[in-house]
Amino acid sequence: MANKQLIIAEKPSVAKDLSKVLGANQKNKSYYEGPTVIVTWALGHLLGLKMPEDINKEWQSWQMETLPMVPKNLGIKPLPKTGHQLKAIKQLANRKDVTEAVIATDAGREGELVARWILEYVHFNKPVKRLWISSQTDKAIKDGFKKLRPAKEYDNLYYSALARAKADWLVGLNVTRALTVKYQDSLSAGRVQTPTLSLVRQQEKKIEGFRPQTYFSVELQVQKEKAKLVQSNPYAFKERNDVEAFVKKLSEGKGKVTDIQEKTKTEQAPLPYDLTEIQREANQRYQFSAKKTLSLVQSLYEFHKIVTYPRTDSKYLTTDMKATMKERLQAVSDFAPEVKTYIKDGGQVKLTKVFQNEKVTDHHALIPTEQRPRYEKLSGDEQKIYNMIVTRFLGMFAEPHRTKQTKVTVNFNKEQFIFRQSKVEVAGWKQEKEEVAPSVDWKLGMIVPPNFTINKELTAPPKPLTEGTLLGLMEKHSLGTPATRAEIIEKLIKSELMERTTNGLSVSPKGKQLLELVNPSLVTPELTEKWEKTLEAIAKGKQSSTVFLKEIEQDTKKLVNEIKQSESKYQDFSITQKKCPECGSNLREKNTKDGKIYVCSNQDCSYRRRKDPKVSNHRCSQCHRKMEIIDGKNGAYFKCKYCSITEKMQDKKERSKKLTKHEERKLMKKYSQKEEPEESALAQALKAAMKQD
Numbered sequence: 236m237a238n239k240q241l242i243i244a245e246k247p248s249v250a251k252d253l254s255k256v257l258g259a260n261q262k263n264k265s266y267y268e269g270p271t272v273i274v275t276w277a278l279g280h281l282l283g284l285k286m287p288e289d290i291n292k293e294w295q296s297w298q299m300e301t302l303p304m305v306p307k308n309l310g311i312k313p314l315p316k317t318g319h320q321l322k323a324i325k326q327l328a329n330r331k332d333v334t335e336a337v338i339a340t341d342a343g344r345e346g347e348l349v350a351r352w353i354l355e356y357v358h359f360n361k362p363v364k365r366l367w368i369s370s371q372t373d374k375a376i377k378d379g380f381k382k383l384r385p386a387k388e389y390d391n392l393y394y395s396a397l398a399r400a401k402a403d404w405l406v407g408l409n410v411t412r413a414l415t416v417k418y419q420d421s422l423s424a425g426r427v428q429t430p431t432l433s434l435v436r437q438q439e440k441k442i443e444g445f446r447p448q449t450y451f452s453v454e455l456q457v458q459k460e461k462a463k464l465v466q467s468n469p470y471a472f473k474e475r476n477d478v479e480a481f482v483k484k485l486s487e488g489k490g491k492v493t494d495i496q497e498k499t500k501t502e503q504a505p506l507p508y509d510l511t512e513i514q515r516e517a518n519q520r521y522q523f524s525a526k527k528t529l530s531l532v533q534s535l536y537e538f539h540k541i542v543t544y545p546r547t548d549s550k551y552l553t554t555d556m557k558a559t560m561k562e563r564l565q566a567v568s569d570f571a572p573e574v575k576t577y578i579k580d581g582g583q584v585k586l587t588k589v590f591q592n593e594k595v596t597d598h599h600a601l602i603p604t605e606q607r608p609r610y611e612k613l614s615g616d617e618q619k620i621y622n623m624i625v626t627r628f629l630g631m632f633a634e635p636h637r638t639k640q641t642k643v644t645v646n647f648n649k650e651q652f653i654f655r656q657s658k659v660e661v662a663g664w665k666q667e668k669e670e671v672a673p674s675v676d677w678k679l680g681m682i683v684p685p686n687f688t689i690n691k692e693l694t695a696p697p698k699p700l701t702e703g704t705l706l707g708l709m710e711k712h713s714l715g716t717p718a719t720r721a722e723i724i725e726k727l728i729k730s731e732l733m734e735r736t737t738n739g740l741s742v743s744p745k746g747k748q749l750l751e752l753v754n755p756s757l758v759t760p761e762l763t764e765k766w767e768k769t770l771e772a773i774a775k776g777k778q779s780s781t782v783f784l785k786e787i788e789q790d791t792k793k794l795v796n797e798i799k800q801s802e803s804k805y806q807d808f809s810i811t812q813k814k815c816p817e818c819g820s821n822l823r824e825k826n827t828k829d830g831k832i833y834v835c836s837n838q839d840c841s842y843r844r845r846k847d848p849k850v851s852n853h854r855c856s857q858c859h860r861k862m863e864i865i866d867g868k869n870g871a872y873f874k875c876k877y878c879s880i881t882e883k884m885q886d887k888k889e890r891s892k893k894l895t896k897h898e899e900r901k902l903m904k905k906y907s908q909k910e911e912p913e914e915s916a917l918a919q920a921l922k923a924a925m926k927q928d
Contacts (some may be wrong), residue, residue, distance in 0.1 A: 238334040241327055242274045243350050245340040246827065248537060249371065250276035253339060254395065256376045265323035273327055281321045282311045282352040284404050298414050298698040302894045303795040304410045305788050309401055311352050325357040328368040334360040334875075338386055342367045343546055343597055344719060347389055349398035363806035365389050370604045371537055392597075393776035402426065402766060402787045404756075409791050413798040414752060419838075421744075423730045424753050427715045428723050429475045430760040432732055434708050436742045436750055438700045445696040454688045455490070455645065455652040459674040462645070462652040470694065482687045485647050490683035494644040501637050504630030504664035505588050505601035506550035510717035513623060513712045518703035521619060524735075525702050525721035527892065532601070539617070541566070541608045542624055546599035546718040551591045560584060562605040564632070567625050577632040586631040602628045633664035643677045699739035712760035713767040731809075731826055744808040752805060762790075810836055817842045848874070855880055 244250035250267060259269030266275040287294035302672070313321050327333060336359055340346035354363060363386035368379035407425040413867040414422035435847040451472040453464040472478040478859070508516075523531070532545035538561045561582030568574050577583075584590070589600070593748070603625055613621060641656040656673045706720055706842065715723050727733040732746035742750070756762045766787075772778035813822040813833065820837035824846060831846035848863035855862050855875035862873040862882065 237270060237332065237514050239268075239330075239332050240335055240364075241330075241333045242272055242339050243273065243324070243353060244336045245279065245346055246537070247276045249339070250274045252371055252373075253376060257380070265320055266300075266327060273330075273333065274339075276386055277324075277349050277353060278317045278320055280349055280352070281314060281317050281324075282356055283314055283618075285310045285312050286455075287408060297412050297416050299413065299799060302413050302416075302799075303405075304412075305405065305791060305792050309404060311356060313356070321353070321356065324353055328354075328357045328359050333361070335364060337364045337366055337380075337383060339544070342369070342544065344392060344396040344399065344716065345718060347392045348400065351393045357379075362907055364901050369598050370542070371540045372604045372606045374605060391776040392774050394780040395595055395770050398773055398783050399770050401784055402770075405784075405787050405791045406794065407873065409795050410753065410757065410798065413795050414749070417798055417801070418752065418807075420745075420805065420807050420809075421730075421754070422749055423726075424730070424749065424757060426646060426721070426757065426763050428732075429750070429753055429757045430712070430729055430763050431705070431709060431714050431723055432727055432742060432746055433750055434705060434712075434714075434760070435700050435733060435740050436747065438697060439742060441697045442699065442924045444464070447696065448694045449473070450694065451691055452690045452692055453478065453482060453485075454690060455647075455683075456686045457645070457654070457683055458687065461656055463653045465651040475689070475691075478613050478689055480503040482689060485650060486685040486687060488647060489685065490645045490647045490652070491596050492643060492677055492679055492681040492683065493646045494642075495677055495679055496642045497640075498640055499637060499660070500640050501635045502663075502665075503635050504633060505589075506586070506589055507552070507602050507631070508624060509547050509550050509600060510545055511548070511706050511720065512550070513571070513601060513620070514721065515703035515706050516623065517620060518706070520623075521616075523616070524724070526704055526725050527609065528620065529721045529750050532624075535613075535617055535621055535624075539608065539612065540606050541604055543600075543602055545601060546716075547601055548717045549595045549598060550589075550600045551594040552582060552589050552599045552602070553595050554590045556599065557584065557590065559588055559605065560632075563603050563628070566605050567603055567629070570625050571629065573633070574629065575631070577665055580632070582632070584631045585634060588632055594766060609700060614629075630664040634661055636663040636665040637661040641673075641677070645683050652783045658861075661912040685904045699736070699741060701739040705740060714760055714763045748805055750809075752798075752801065752803050754794045756790075758793065796864050807836075814839060815842050821822050832907045848876075853882070856882075 242250075242253060244253055244719075254262075254267035254269070254272075254274040257269055257272045257274065259267035259272050259274045261268040266273050268274075274545045287304050289312060290310070291304070292300075292404070293301050294304050298793065318505055321632045328336070334352060338347070338350040338354075340350045364383040365386045365388065366379050366383060367389075368375045393651050403426060407423075410424040411422065414424055442513075448470065450470040451474075452469065453472075454461050455464070472481070487524070509534070514525045514528045516522075517528040517531075529545065532542065535542040561578060564574055564578050564582050568578060603626055608621065610618065639658045639660055641658075643654040643656070645652045645654065654675070654677070656677075658673075690801050698704075702724060705724065707717055709720050710725075713719070724733075728735060733747055734741050734743050750758055766783075769778055773780045773783060807823070809824045810821050811824055814820070815822055815837065817837040818835060818837050818840045820835055820840060821843075822833040823830050823836045825834050830849070833844050833846055835842040844866065848865055850861050851864050851873060853873050854860065855863050855878055857878045857880055858875065860875065860877055862875045862880075864871050864884070871884050873884060875881070
């Protein structure tokens with residue numbers, strides 16, 4: 236019997252790719268098998284930390300007396316929907332021909348936790364190795380398996396991941412329970428999500444406190460060029476009379492060119508993307524949410540295999556990657572005309588500062604792989620993100636952008652106006668833009684006639700945060716990691732604390748109250764920033780996770796006591812004036828995946844109903860539009876809101892009866908007709924009359 240390696244991937248799609256490269260061609264329900272390997276997969280996390288009720292029966296009900304919950308040992312338990320896969324991995328791990336395991340989950344903090352929990356749960360006591368790769372191409376997989384490392388080398392990464400999970404459990408569950416019990420409403424708080432919400436609220440407060448002011452500016456025009464008056468306070472002129480008197484006095488004399496300065500400005504290409512920057516830019520350019528951008532890059536990495544590992548926080552490359560540049564360029568040779576020039580040049584990188592080993596942590600910057608893209612297989616949105624990554628990558632091989640800049644100072648007595656001209660000498664990595672030729676040939680001592688314009692202006696309010704600007708602030712304050720930031724934003728929206736608006740992000744009335752009720756130390760980013768830096772230090776082996784968790788336990792106790800002693804009042808904005816038909820209490824409006832619903836605010840009453848009727852796929856016999864499902868006293872029925880026609884709902888037996896071919900054809904014919912005529916009857920009659928003419 237041949238010895239075999241048990242390889243654990245994070246997803247079935249990755250396991251499929253690994254199995255092809257490793258010759259595991261025998262497909263089974265939960266794994267692939269080959270002569271020397273068995274490739275199986277997780278489905279993301281298969282296990283999670285135990286919930287309070289799993290640890291202590293007293294913690295089953297939400298009561299203030301049982302808080303804070305600080306268990307001596309936080310164990311793990313299988314997640315309910317994926318138990319079948321965990322059971323399959325356990326059987327594989329216990330096979331006598333399996334002599335070692337290879338962790339092939341995502342090469343990062345969470346990926347490490349996914350695999351380590353599985354191995355711990357199945358009591359795996361044979362040697363374990365680690366596959367660490369930054370792209371999913373066949374070449375990268377083959378190279379990675381030649382360089383497998385002992386899993387022990389990644390123990391600190393696991394300790395960091397475990398400490399993060401436990402810290403979130405302790406703070407998140409305790410603070411959320413304390414707030415929910417005290418104020419009798421579902422109030423979710425956490426060590427990262429609450430300070431993130433606070434950043435959005437701070438910006439809103441700036442906007443709310445803003446008062447627009449009118450002011451006047453003075454502009455000098457020389458031929459077609461314009462320059463504003465240089466002022467220490469640009470808002471100094473508040474009254475038109477003052478600015479008119481100032482310009483009148485200035486117009487009595489003539490101006491003179493007192494200084495001409497010329498300099499060459501060299502602008503290096505930007506570094507390749509890390510995840511946060513591409514999320515920010517995609518939000519700015521295409522209004523993509525952070526989550527959408529992450530899933531698009533993940534698809535380019537995992538499915539198309541044309542970009543490297545996306546969840547990276549580095550914009551740098553390692554020096555050993557220099558040798559791979561030409562091959563990567565060849566993969567994108569038809570992307571732009573200049574690529575062929577870069578290939579002829581031997582794939583020489585002009586942006587040399589990109590190669591810095593010490594600035595690459597778990598993964599290098601986001602760049603194309605050596606696999607040629609099949610553009611016809613990319614969706615429109617995938618294409619947009621891929622173009623961004625490749626364009627940034629190609630900038631590394633281009634010359635710097637060089638411009639000749641001229642600064643001209645014109646004096647009217649002591650007042651100054653500064654004109655600027657810019658001429659592109661080398662376009663380099665920037666796209667060549669059509670230039671407007673300078674209209675003035677400036678000379679030192681040149682006399683300038685007084686041609687002034689007074690402009691009435693208004694101070695502009697600060698803008699609301701967008702997902703892009705919020706991601707930038709989260710990165711600045713070390714809130715979350717590149718891999719988790721998108722999910723934090725989604726969680727805040729899902730828990731109705733934050734909303735997406737046409738202008739950006741805003742905090743809901745519930746969110747505003749939460750920030751008033753929650754502990755001040757959880758509102759500011761400082762505490763979380765400190766925690767996140769400690770987690771990084773644990774991953775590098777510079778700090779102990781045990782000491783960190785002891786601190787978190789102390790912080791948790793302090794946070795819960797603060798909430799218990801708080802005298803703040805809470806108003807539930809989701810409570811409506813509608814009464815529950817069963818107990819008479821007010822109904823609460825709640826958002827669900829299925830739309831808005833009403834639930835009884837009395838915790839002992841289980842009444843609930845939809846706010847708006849559910850739209851079915853059942854069509855109205857008269858107007859062919861989708862009908863609503865109405866819950867009546869005698870059961871549910873269909874109703875058309877356009878024609879007011881009602882129809883009885885069939886029971887399950889009747890619905891499961893198959894249609895005859897004739898009935899199917901009849902229905903298809905009926906519903907394939909357009910829902911509404913494209914033109915009105917009047918328009919059709921006019922057309923017919925014109926044809927007769």
